Amino acid sequence: MATPGTQYMMQAGLATGMSATAGMHSPHLRPVDPNLNDPAHVLPSDLVPNSQTRMALHGCGGQDVLIPYLSIGAWSWGDKATFGYKATRDLPKIHAAWQKLKSVGLTFVDTAQAYGDGESERICGTLFEGMPRDSFVVQTKWHSTSTIKNTIMQASGPKMMLQGSLDRLGLEYVDIYLVHGPIHPGNISTIAKGLAECMESGLTRAVGVANYSTQEMIKMSDELAKHGHPLGVSQCEYSVIRRLPGTSGMIRECKRRSICFQGFASLAGGRLSGKYSRFNQPGRTMRFSSYPMHMLEPTIAVLKAIADKHRVPVPAVALNYSINKGVVPLVGIRNPEQADQDMQALGWRLTKEEIKQIEELEKRVQSDGEEEGGGATAIPRHPSLKADDRSSTIFPPSATHRITMDRSKKPAAIGVGASLPQPTISIQDNAISATLPSGESVTIQLYGATVTSWKANGQEQLFVSQKAHLDGSKPIRGGIPLVFPVFGPPPQNHVTSPLPQHGFARNSNWEFLGKSSSESAETAGQAKADLAMKLDFGLSHTMLTEEFRKAWPLEFGLVYSVTLTKDTLETSLQVRNEGTQNFEFQVLMHTYFNIENISNVRVKGLDSKTYVDKTRNATSHTETSAALAITEETDRVYKELDPAVPVIISSADDDKPIFSLTRKALTDVVVWNPWIEKAKGMADFGPDEAYQNMLCVEAGAVSEWQTLEAGEAWEGGQTIKSRL
Numbered sequence: 089m090a091t092p093g094t095q096y097m098m099q100a101g102l103a104t105g106m107s108a109t110a111g112m113h114s115p116h117l118r119p120v121d122p123n124l125n126d127p128a129h130v131l132p133s134d135l136v137p138n139s140q141t142r143m144a145l146h147g148c149g150g151q152d153v154l155i156p157y158l159s160i161g162a163w164s165w166g167d168k169a170t171f172g173y174k175a176t177r178d179l180p181k182i183h184a185a186w187q188k189l190k191s192v193g194l195t196f197v198d199t200a201q202a203y204g205d206g207e208s209e210r211i212c213g214t215l216f217e218g219m220p221r222d223s224f225v226v227q228t229k230w231h232s233t234s235t236i237k238n239t240i241m242q243a244s245g246p247k248m249m250l251q252g253s254l255d256r257l258g259l260e261y262v263d264i265y266l267v268h269g270p271i272h273p274g275n276i277s278t279i280a281k282g283l284a285e286c287m288e289s290g291l292t293r294a295v296g297v298a299n300y301s302t303q304e305m306i307k308m309s310d311e312l313a314k315h316g317h318p319l320g321v322s323q324c325e326y327s328v329i330r331r332l333p334g335t336s337g338m339i340r341e342c343k344r345r346s347i348c349f350q351g352f353a354s355l356a357g358g359r360l361s362g363k364y365s366r367f368n369q370p371g372r373t374m375r376f377s378s379y380p381m382h383m384l385e386p387t388i389a390v391l392k393a394i395a396d397k398h399r400v401p402v403p404a405v406a407l408n409y410s411i412n413k414g415v416v417p418l419v420g421i422r423n424p425e426q427a428d429q430d431m432q433a434l435g436w437r438l439t440k441e442e443i444k445q446i447e448e449l450e451k452r453v454q455s456d457g458e459e460e461g462g463g464a465t466a467i468p469r470h471p472s473l474k475a476d477d478r479s480s481t482i483f484p485p486s487a488t489h490r491i492t493m494d495r496s497k498k499p500a501a502i503g504v505g506a507s508l509p510q511p512t513i514s515i516q517d518n519a520i521s522a523t524l525p526s527g528e529s530v531t532i533q534l535y536g537a538t539v540t541s542w543k544a545n546g547q548e549q550l551f552v553s554q555k556a557h558l559d560g561s562k563p564i565r566g567g568i569p570l571v572f573p574v575f576g577p578p579p580q581n582h583v584t585s586p587l588p589q590h591g592f593a594r595n596s597n598w599e600f601l602g603k604s605s606s607e608s609a610e611t612a613g614q615a616k617a618d619l620a621m622k623l624d625f626g627l628s629h630t631m632l633t634e635e636f637r638k639a640w641p642l643e644f645g646l647v648y649s650v651t652l653t654k655d656t657l658e659t660s661l662q663v664r665n666e667g668t669q670n671f672e673f674q675v676l677m678h679t680y681f682n683i684e685n686i687s688n689v690r691v692k693g694l695d696s697k698t699y700v701d702k703t704r705n706a707t708s709h710t711e712t713s714a715a716l717a718i719t720e721e722t723d724r725v726y727k728e729l730d731p732a733v734p735v736i737i738s739s740a741d742d743d744k745p746i747f748s749l750t751r752k753a754l755t756d757v758v759v760w761n762p763w764i765e766k767a768k769g770m771a772d773f774g775p776d777e778a779y780q781n782m783l784c785v786e787a788g789a790v791s792e793w794q795t796l797e798a799g800e801a802w803e804g805g806q807t808i809k810s811r812l
C-alpha cells in the first residue's frame with residue numbers, strides 16, 4: 089500500500105505555492121541571464137525521432153532500457169486531490185488514450201507510488217494486461233519521504249516499497265525505478281545501496297532520481313558506481329518556460345554521464361497546451377509554473393505561429409522544443425484528444441530560428457529565485473542531503489531569500505483534503521501558518537524557523553515582545569527561537585567561538601519543506617490523523633550567509649518539525665552531519681511561555697536537580713523547591729533531567745498545571761526571566777513590564793556538547809501541552 093494521505097501531502101505542497109523549480113512560486117518576472125544559455129546539450133541535428141525511435145538508457149548489468157522520446161505522465165490517473173479523478177468518467181478515456189498511443193508505439197509510462205495513493209499504478213496495471221512485457225516501458229517512483237517505515241528500513245526501503253508498486257502494477261519487474269525526491273531519511277549512499285538491491289534482485293532494470301540537484305545527482309551517480317551500476321535517469325521540471333536544468337548545466341552534466349534527462353510538467357500544467365487564456369485560467373491545483381495566463385500570452389502566440397507553420401497543435405511545439413534540448417518530455421495524458429495532440433511532437437524538428445524565437449521570449453517569462461531543475465512541488469528536497477552549491481530548486485539561490493509571493497495573487501488558505509474538514513496552511517509575509525479544523529493554529533517564521541504564535545483554546549500560548557524584530561534583522565524576541573549550534577556566549581578556543589550568542593539557527597533563513605498530516609498523528613498519540621499537522625523546515629550549511637559559513641565551516645543539515653495537534657505543540661530537530669569530520673553542537677528550544685502574571689506561576693519538576701545559576705557566577709546549586717516561584721532575575725540551567733518527566737508551569741492560586749513540557753533527548757531545562765532591570769536593558773523587549781507576562785522554560789542539550797560523527801544524525805524535541 090502507498091502511504092495513506094500522500095496525495096494530500098503532495099496537494100499541500102502545491103497549495104502552499106511551492107513550485108517545482110524555484111521553491112516557493114512567485115509570479116514576478118526575473119529574466120534569466122542569457123549568458124547562462126548553453127546549447128551544448130541539444131539533440132544531434134541529424135536525429136529526427138518519431139514515435140518508433142528508441143533511446144538507450146543505461147540499466148543494470150550493462151543492459152540498456154530502450155525508451156521512446158516521449159513519456160506519458162500518469163500522475164492524474166487515480167489522483168483525486170490534484171486532478172479530481174473520477175473512475176467512471178476518466179478511466180474509459182485513459183484506456184482510449186492508451187489504445188491510440190499504443191498503436192503508434194508510444195508505450196512509455198511514468199507513474200509513482202504516491203500518485204493517487206497507488207491508484208495510478210493500479211490503473212497502469214490494467215493497461216498492461218495481456219501485453220507482451222517487452223512491448224511497454226514502465227517507470228515508477230519510490231515515495232521517499234521521511235515516513236516511519238522509510239526511516240526504519242533505510243537501505244531496504246526502496247526494495248520493500250518497489251514490491252508494493254509491483255503488486256499494484258501486476259508485474260514482476262519495472263523498467264525504471266526512481267527516487268521521487270531527495271527527501272529520504274537515509275543519505276545518498278544508503279539509498280544508492282537500496283537502489284542497487286532493487287536492480288540486483290531483478291525488480292527493476294534501471295534506476296534514477298527525480299528532483300535532485302546536480303550535485304545530488306552526481307553523488308548518486310558516484311555512489312551507484314561503487315556498486316557497479318549506472319544512474320539511468322534524472323528527472324526535473326522542464327518546459328519552454330522552465331528551462332533551468334538547461335541553463336544551469338544540469339542537462340550538460342547528464343549528457344556527460346550518459347544519464348537520461350527527463351522533464352516533467354512539459355506543458356506547465358496545461359498552460360502551454362493552447363487551451364487556456366487569461367479569461368479561462370487553469371484550475372488552482374495546476375500549480376506547476378503557475379504564471380498568470382496573461383503573462384504567457386506572448387509565448388503562446390509564438391508557439392501558435394510555429395504550430396500553424398508546421399500544421400501541428402500548440403502542445404506538440406512545446407514538447408518538440410524539450411526534445412530539441414536533449415530532454416525526454418513527460419506529458420500528462422488523460423484522454424484520446426490529448427494523446428492525438430501530444431504524439432504530434434514527434435517526427436519533425438523545430439528550426440534553429442524557431443528555437444531562438446521561443447528562447448527570446450522565455451527569457452522574459454522566467455520566474456524569480458530560480459536556479460536549476462530539482463525539487464518538485466510535491467517532493468521538496470531534504471536539506472540534510474544538500475552537499476552542494478545551493479543550485480537546487482526548492483532552496484532559492486540567495487541565503488537571504490524570502491517567499492516573495494505577490495499578496496494580491498497569493499492563494500488564500502486552501503484546504504488540503506476534499507471530504508472531511510482538513511487542516512489548512514497559508515503563507516503570509518515569510519511565515520507559514522497552519523490551522524486545525526478545531527481552531528488551533530501555529531505560525532512559524534522562515535527567519536530562524538521561529539514559532540511566533542501558537543493558539544489553543546482560543547488563546548495565544550506564546551509570548552512575543554511588542555518590540556520584537558520580525559524583519560530578519562535580529563533574532564526574534566519571543567515565541568520559540570531555536571538555539572544551535574551553541575548555547576549562550578560561545579566558549580573561547582572552540583570551533584563555535586566566532587559565532588554569536590546562541591549560534592546561527594535563529595538568525596538564518598530556513599526553507600519550508602512541506603507538510604504532512606498523517607505521520608504526525610502517530611507521534612501525537614491520541615490525536616486523529618486529520619487533526620494533526622506537521623510542518624517541516626530545513627537549513628543546511630549551503631544556505632548560511634557567508635559570514636556564518638566561515639564562522640562554522642562544517643557540513644550539516646537540519647530538519648525542524650513543528651507538529652500541531654488539538655492539545656499539543658511539538659517541536660523536534662534532526663541534526664545531520666553531512667561532512668567527513670565529527671562535530672560538536674548544543675541545541676535548545678527557547679520557548680517564551682505567555683503567562684498572565686509571573687507572581688502567580690510556579691515551576692515544578694525541578695526539585696532536587698542540580699542547576700548552574702548564571703546570575704550567580706555560574707555556580708552550581710541544588711533545587712530545593714518543589715514549586716519554584718520566580719521573584720527576581722532568574723537564569724538557571726537545570727541538568728540531567730529525565731526527559732519523560734514533565735516540567736510543569738502551574739498556577740500558584742489553585743496549583744493547576746498551565747503548561748507541561750516533556751522532552752526527547754533533551755536533558756537540560758533552562759529557566760529564564762530577565763526581571764525588571766534586564767528587561768529595560770533589552771532594546772527589543774517591550775513593554776518594560778512585559779517580563780511579568782512571560783517565562784522561558786527551555787528544553788535543551790546545553791550543559792555538555794553533543795558529538796555527531798560524520799554521516800550520523802541526532803534527533804531531539806519537546807512536546808508542550810497547554811491549559812491542561
Ligand SMILES: O=P(O)(O)OC[C@H]1O[C@H](O)[C@H](O)[C@@H](O)[C@@H]1O
Nearest residue numbers: 576589590702723724758760784
Ligand atoms: O538575549 P538572547 O540572546 O535572546 O538570550 C536570552 C537568554 O537566553 C537564555 O535563556 C540564556 O540562559 C540567558 O542567559 C539569555 O539571556
